[in-house]
Amino acid sequence: MVDRETARERVLEAAEELFYSRGIQAVGMAAVRNASGVSLKRLYQLFPSKEALVLEFLQQRDSRWQRALADYVDAQPTPDERIAAVFDWLYKWFSEPDYRGCAFINSFGELGAVSPEVAEQARHHKKAFHDHLAGLVTASGRPAELADRLALLAEGAITTAAIFGTPEPARQARDAARLLMHTP
Structure with missing residues (x-):
C-alpha cells in the first residue's frame, strides 16, 4: 500500500x-x-470533495508558477531586464506543448460563478502576479500605474496565446511593454 x-x-x-x-x-x-x-x-x-481537490490543485499550481516566474526574472541583472524577462518567461511557458492558457482564468471561467473559493483562488493568483509586476516597476523607478498596464499586456498575451496556439503574443507584449517603459 x-x-x-x-x-x-x-x-x-x-x-x-x-x-x-x-x-x-x-x-x-x-x-x-x-x-x-x-x-x-x-x-x-x-x-x-472534488472542490477540495480543485482548490489544492490551484494552490499548488500557484506556488509553482509564482516561484518559476520569480526565479527566471530575478536572474536578470537590471530592473528593466527583469520587466522584459516577465514576457520572455511567458514566451517559454506559451511554447510548452501542453499549454492551454492560464489554469486560473480557465477555472474561473468554469467555476467562478458557483464556487466562491475557486473565484478567490483565481483572484489571489492574479493579485500576486500584479504585485510582482508592481515590485519590478517600483525597482525600476517608474510610475506605479505602469504595473497595471504591464499586467493587462501579460494577461492579454496569456489568453491570446492559448486561443491562437502560438507563443508570439508574449513577444508582442514585451515590445509593447518596452514602449510603455520609455513613454514619459
Whole structure:
C-alpha cells in the first residue's frame, strides 16, 4: 500500500494533468482515480470533495508558477531586464506543448460563478502576479500605474496565446511593454 503523502502527490499530479488538459467540469473523480492509481476510497480520504481537490490543485499550481516566474526574472541583472524577462518567461511557458492558457482564468471561467473559493483562488493568483509586476516597476523607478498596464499586456498575451496556439503574443507584449517603459 502506498503511504499517504505518495498517494496525495499521485492524486494531485493526475488531477493537474487532467484538469488542465480537459477542464475541471469534464473530469470526474473516477478519472482522477484511474490516472493516479489511487483507490476511490483513498482518494476521498485525501480529498473529501472534488472542490477540495480543485482548490489544492490551484494552490499548488500557484506556488509553482509564482516561484518559476520569480526565479527566471530575478536572474536578470537590471530592473528593466527583469520587466522584459516577465514576457520572455511567458514566451517559454506559451511554447510548452501542453499549454492551454492560464489554469486560473480557465477555472474561473468554469467555476467562478458557483464556487466562491475557486473565484478567490483565481483572484489571489492574479493579485500576486500584479504585485510582482508592481515590485519590478517600483525597482525600476517608474510610475506605479505602469504595473497595471504591464499586467493587462501579460494577461492579454496569456489568453491570446492559448486561443491562437502560438507563443508570439508574449513577444508582442514585451515590445509593447518596452514602449510603455520609455513613454514619459
